[in-house]
Amino acid sequence: MAGLFHERRSVEQVEEGNELAPKFDRDGLIPVVTTDFRTGEVLMHAYMNAEALERTIRTGEAHYWSRSRQCLWRKGETSGLVQHVREMRIDDDQDTIWLRVEVAGSGASCHVGYRSCFYRAIPVGAEAGKPLRFVEEGKTFDPAAVYGDAPNPTRL
Helix, strand or coil, X not given: CCCCCCCCCCHHXXXXXXXXXXXXXXXXXXXXXXXXXXXXXXXXXXXXXXXXHHHHHHHCECEEEECCCCEEEECCCCCCCCEEEEEEEECCCCCCEEEEEEECCCCXXXXXXXXXXXXXXXXXXXXXXXXXXXXCCCCCCCHHHHHCCCCCCCCC
């Protein structure tokens, strides 16, 4: 990826330097946390390979690597809910990406139709073992209308 990524040479370079030297895992992926630029709400978690990271940097639109489909995808390519990157950060050891985005259309980022992929809360403490609690009032869009009846490979 000529010019964008640097070789990792030292802890000092990675942690304190100004060169982008991402650390991809053994599968060639780096985790990405995506949040709403204005509210800070976590919208989704996904992965990028080197090509997805480079395309995101160059285009300003979020691209990810689908582990289930084994392919590169541009968020919103089918749904129109494109994620426009307003800020992109990398953590201290350069092995996690944080995208702060504005989402086109209804602002949703979840393929199930909710705004955020994190639409359910897990009861903890004294509430442990109780059913998951929905924290979003309802779906932002109808997935069947957007994606059709095609089977979703991320579902079991």
